[in-house]
Amino acid sequence: MIILLFATFLSIFVGNFGLLTRNFSCSEAICGPRVSKCMLIKSCNCSMTPEDLVNKNCSCCKDCFHCLGELFTDCCSCVGLCRAAVPIDPRMAMRSYVESLNPAEDQISLFELVTAQPLSPDSKWTVHSFPTLEPGFFYKFNIEQRREEMESLINVNCTVAFLKQCLSVEKCRSACSSMGASAYRWFHTGCCECVGQNCIDFGIRESLCEECGELEELESNVVHLAKSDELSIRKYLFQKMATKGKQMAKGQKKIVEENKSTFIFYLIMSSCGCVCHFLIHYFFFTDGNVFSKSWLLYIISVIIQITALQFMRYLAKPVYSDTGHLLDGGVDLNLEGGISEYCKDAIILSFILQLLSLIHAYFWALYLLCPCFIIYKLWISVLAPWIFQPSPSEREPSAKKNMKLARKMNRLK
Known part of the structure; x- marks a missing residue:
């Protein structure tokens, strides 16, 4: 019975990791609880x-869709209903948003x-200048009749200013407008380029x-976080077990120190309890049998205690x-x-029972509180929601509402 009790207690910790190490393509922090429930x-x-x-041989796809609910988009790859997210495109640094600003004459001079x-x-910026047009531009596009007009542009430089720090698109527009730029180009990596008046193609x-x-730095950071099992698991456990009430914000260094x-x-508590029980029991209560129930x-x-x-x-x-x-x-x-x-409760309970068992061995029976507590948590977290879940007909309207809400959010984006 006691061995079974320990195995049950140990499984509550090991079980938390089974569903987390299965797939890197989905977010364990977001999808872990919902996917485990749908599997159960x-x-x-x-x-x-x-x-x-x-x-169309998927017999449970509809039930799985309803079970995942509003997390379907984030978690469908965890169960195989959709493909994993596409990795970062190496050409992302080339993607950008451009807009003309039409500054006043005095702003152009600025x-x-x-x-x-x-x-x-x-x-706070670096400047790059280059010819507005290449020397052979008017020959390439068959506009030799405007040669004199276009040739004058060859001697004019296009000047652009790259702000050193990353900015949002709104702040990029505001910064370039205040500098007197004629246009701006905002890259999807957060880089902001202010374009001068003589540029005809929104700069570089x-x-x-x-x-x-x-982009390489962004990719390395993403890959580092994606491959960090420990970080993902801790974030998942943090979000799963944290209370819904207000929490005090702490700095990372303070958390490490505490x-x-x-x-x-x-x-120290665990060591004191183990050493005291061993010494007192060995010198005063030992019966010479190291395989007795007490030992x-x-x-x-x-x-x-070591596991905790x-x-x-x-x-x-x-x-x-x-x-x-x-x-x-x-x-x-x-x-x-x-x-x-x-974990703290397990250490405290073991510490108390080690001391009380020196008075009488029957105090070890209080370890039965552990499986009782596990059954209670299993009931309120898994069994009760499963038994008393609404019927499919009751869930259908909720699923439709979620789909309509998702469409509205996509249109707003």
């Missing part, structure tokens, strides 16, 4: 290969003034902002970049209602 109630358990979808070389050392089509993250002190406190129960309590401590260390492990910059401080072990609270 067998709404998404049929074959969903591309061949099944083409041949742009020429602020882009004149040399720039001040603290300038390549992102050249110095301090704005280049997690360290919390872990040391419970490590076996003590060993199980030690294993439970290792799980807390795993949750609280910070993530650093290659340059040593703190990316994520880990899950806050002091978060009220978080999964770390269950």
